[in-house]
Amino acid sequence: MTKSTTSSTKRILVIKAAAKVFSRQGFHQARVEDIALAAGVGKGTIYEYFDSKHRLFEEVVQESLKFYSGQTDAVNLKKFSLHDQIHHLFYMHLKFSIDYHDISKVALGDYTLGSEEIHQWMREMRREKVIRVKEMLERAKETGEVDQSLDSDLAATLLWGMLGVLCSQVMWSDETHDIDQIAEKVAHITMRGLGLVPGT
Amino acid sequence: MTKSTTSSTKRILVIKAAAKVFSRQGFHQARVEDIALAAGVGKGTIYEYFDSKHRLFEEVVQESLKFYSGQTDAVNLKKFSLHDQIHHLFYMHLKFSIDYHDISKVALGDYTLGSEEIHQWMREMRREKVIRVKEMLERAKETGEVDQSLDSDLAATLLWGMLGVLCSQVMWSDETHDIDQIAEKVAHITMRGLGLVPGT
């Protein structure tokens, strides 16, 4: 029997260690013993709090997603210009990717494995995120910042894709990045496009 | 002892079967026996051609990347407008994702596992691809289609990100997509940006 969901210190300790190990080694490579070691507890202790390695993984992902959402949803910028909103969107995500490297890898990872359940969460989370972006664009249509004819669904997906590459690039590279500058550039490119608009 | 790299019929047979199995089950879930079964050969035969499961996986990825590059690089469109080049870029990749579903999943997959070596290839391949896109943008700068101030590195990366989401979306969804229309819309958005440019 697993202990109650009450957030005991040990439980959190294990989740954090697991996030680190899973993000580095992936699910299959990570040995339960590695996680125990990283958490500074015995192998058996993990099974006091989680039914199985699989379940632990799912909890780590879920927890990461929750934290991720909490962090990146935080600010509501409805009153700002679309340009600023996009800037902020990228800035926030890039910052998160840097600050919470491990969690980020787990939350954004492309987990082929895992119960259908976990896939469900990730798809849902992504959809939710994309929908949030889409709503942002819809609002911009209303204010006239964006053309009515824009396929906001597609555009939101594209923004999400850009967000993805940049985050993973930032996560994996060793260099330090000026994420504010990157966010600004992205916002600019996104708003104006690549094409040279005559008379600008 | 492993056979020479010479492409024997059996060898190719195994690689193809492996691509299918790996793309469906992922590296760890895929059992060598599954691959042997899918290839219609004995388990031992695989080891005649590949040193280990790991090596086989690497060869599959390498082969997939090669084939992928071959297919998506195929056309040279230097003389076309940037808009058309982008259109074509997306069209080609989307078409490839649909036509070669299995290979696509292997080639674009986010393989956390695997030797550093394989990661190397994938990063290299990606960089190469991104560079190709970057060059495309650089040429457009020269022709005046794009502003000199554009950070073509960043822009190329963003394009690559958009390419990624769309391909995976197309790969995983069950619906049929009008990829020509998608490509067109993407090209439009990419060129003009989201912002409503006054006087258009």
Place this chain on the structure above:
Amino acid sequence: MTKSTTSSTKRILVIKAAAKVFSRQGFHQARVEDIALAAGVGKGTIYEYFDSKHRLFEEVVQESLKFYSGQTDAVNLKKFSLHDQIHHLFYMHLKFSIDYHDISKVALGDYTLGSEEIHQWMREMRREKVIRVKEMLERAKETGEVDQSLDSDLAATLLWGMLGVLCSQVMWSDETHDIDQIAEKVAHITMRGLGLVPGT
């Protein structure tokens, strides 16, 4: 350190709970935690009174055997006829099997496991029991109720065997049994044999 053999209340509590659990699940299936739960004490408490699960089991068996012997030896019927003594022997054991189901299963169980020590007890206990029956038969020889040529050792063993099947049958079946009638029939068959004696 284990407590003195002094029968504390807790100690008895645990033994009783253990008897129940062991009789239902067998030694290996029974978890120490199950027993603790059944006894309404903490897991650690059991180790205050018993050195190990094994020792606890041994004590349970020993205690059960003691109780069993106490109950079934109780009456001394030397002055009765052999027929009546046999009747009583079976009646007593059958009654015990029904009344003390759990203890019975432990006391009569065929424990393949366990220290040689415990096997020793069980064999000794059995031998003792068989000897008691043998003595009964020997006395019957003296009174002329039984032929001098009878192999009383063998006969006692056979009676013990009959006792065994009947008890286990009564223990495991759900029906209610008229054990007095059974005892009577057994006594009859045992005394007269199966063969139809001419002139009876």
Place this chain on the structure above:
Amino acid sequence: MTKSTTSSTKRILVIKAAAKVFSRQGFHQARVEDIALAAGVGKGTIYEYFDSKHRLFEEVVQESLKFYSGQTDAVNLKKFSLHDQIHHLFYMHLKFSIDYHDISKVALGDYTLGSEEIHQWMREMRREKVIRVKEMLERAKETGEVDQSLDSDLAATLLWGMLGVLCSQVMWSDETHDIDQIAEKVAHITMRGLGLVPGT
């Protein structure tokens, strides 16, 4: 996937080794590795032929029961006197217990563990055996060798109980037994009973 039921040499080898180990150590004490060692094969080989330790155990029991039944049912003695039939019944079983010590222990063992399925088999097998004995008695009633009033069900059970103790006694003791003599004595006691019939 387990290999076909075809009686391959290895399969039988493992079953025999398992019978030996299980009969000595019991199910839980026996380690799969012990069995592999006893069979002179690798640990993994066992899993080529059996899905699990549990399944192996069940097959061993089933096989033992089958063999046991085959051996002890062999002779049909309907035309002999009841005395001779009983003699033979005991002789056969005792001989089997001695000749096939291991199998005997598995076939007659009191397995508390194991799937309900295996319990089913054992109960069925026992019932079948008892019924066979009962039929023997019923036939004897018809020929007038036995009193019509005999509770043949009970008597058969009692015989089965006697058979049990004797077999286990023979199995566990180190002495050599004159089983023909034992069988003769048992037949005598069984037929005539313990009671001294006046005028015999």
Place this chain on the structure above:
DNA sequence: GATGAATGAGCTTTCATTCAT
């Protein structure tokens, strides 16, 4: 004394790899 969270030895089981045929 009493507890139950923590532990790790020990077990079952999987599956990549070998090798006799």
Place this chain on the structure above:
DNA sequence: TATGAATGAAAGCTCATTCAT
């Protein structure tokens, strides 16, 4: 060359036992 039966290292998981509270 091709095979698949045989193998054993490696990993997940259980649970008797300990010990800080």
